[in-house]
Amino acid sequence: xxxxxxxxxxxxxxxxxxxxxxxxxxxxxxxxxxxxxxxxxxxxxxxxxxxxxxxxxxxxxxxxxxxxxxxxxxxxxxxxxxxxxxxxxxxxxxxxxxxxxxxxxxxxxxxxxxxxxxxxxxxxxxxxxxxxxxxxxxxxxxxxxxxxxxxxxxxxxxxxxxx
Numbered sequence: 001x002x003x004x005x006x007x008x009x010x011x012x013x014x015x016x017x018x019x020x021x022x023x024x025x026x027x028x029x030x031x032x033x034x035x036x037x038x039x040x041x042x043x044x045x046x047x048x049x050x051x052x053x054x055x056x057x058x059x060x061x062x063x064x065x066x067x068x069x070x071x072x073x074x075x076x077x078x079x080x081x082x083x084x085x086x087x088x089x090x091x092x093x094x095x096x097x098x099x100x101x102x103x104x105x106x107x108x109x110x111x112x113x114x115x116x117x118x119x120x121x122x123x124x125x126x127x128x129x130x131x132x133x134x135x136x137x138x139x140x141x142x143x144x145x146x147x148x149x150x151x152x153x154x155x156x157x158x159x160x161x162x163x
Contacts (some may be wrong), residue, residue, distance in 0.1 A: 001055065005035020008048035018043055018069045018109050019061040021050035025075030030102055034071060034078075043067070045106065045114050054079035054093045067113045071105060072145020073097065078105045082112065082153055084160060092153070093118075115154045 009040070011017065016039055022031060031047050040043040050057050057078035061070025068083035072091070079091035093108060095101055107119045111114040 004039035005032060005045045008046045010047040011046040013028045015044065015046075016066040018045045018067055018092060018106075019065040019073060020045055020047040020071040020111065021057040021061040022073040023051060023057065023063075023075055026073045026097075026119060030073060030097070033102035034073070034109075036111040037103040037108075039106070040096065040103075041107050041110030041119075042113065043110035045071075045109075053077070055081070055094060059087055068156050069109050069113050071109050073102075078102065080105060080112065082157070085153065110154075111156055112150065113152065119149065125160065 001100070008019070020034055035047070037054060049061060050072075051072070052060070052072070054074040054077035057072025057074060058070045058081040059072070061072055062081050062083040062085070063121055065083065066068065070081055070083070072079045072081075074084045076100065078095050078097050080093040081091040085092050092112070093105075095105060104119065104121050111118055
């Protein structure tokens with residue numbers, strides 16, 4: 001694994017990083033893929049082991065992260081959430097686990113840290129993306145919803161940090 005992705009017990013306590021908690025069903029190769037994604041966005045990631053489903057692990061991880069962003073992997077699903085995201089709503093993002101999507105999970109978590117839009121998935125990057133204005137969805141499309149939710153969450157985080 002690279003220096004951007006290291007076990008929790010070997011990471012400096014004072015270094016801000018995304019925290020990833022994974023069940024024992026997840027191998028280190030999968031952890032490395034998530035770490036590669038966060039590294040590509042310039043945000044370090046530390047990982048550890050835990051018990052529970054992906055959402056519960058992500059919630060625990062977000063509370064441990066100085067950046068307040070956590071990832072959970074349970075061998076079936078991956079979840080990304082923020083420490084301040086309402087627990088009863090689960091996770092900000094939940095996906096099935098597959099190779100390329102694990103790298104994207106790391107990128108998405110890093111983009112949440114930076115307050116940026118989620119990156120396109122590899123399959124989306126190959127072709128043109130529909131704009132929110134041309135979407136058939138009455139509320140402006142998935143991109144508009146993600147942008148609005150990201151903006152709301154980042155505004156709440158900024159308010160909390162000022163307190």
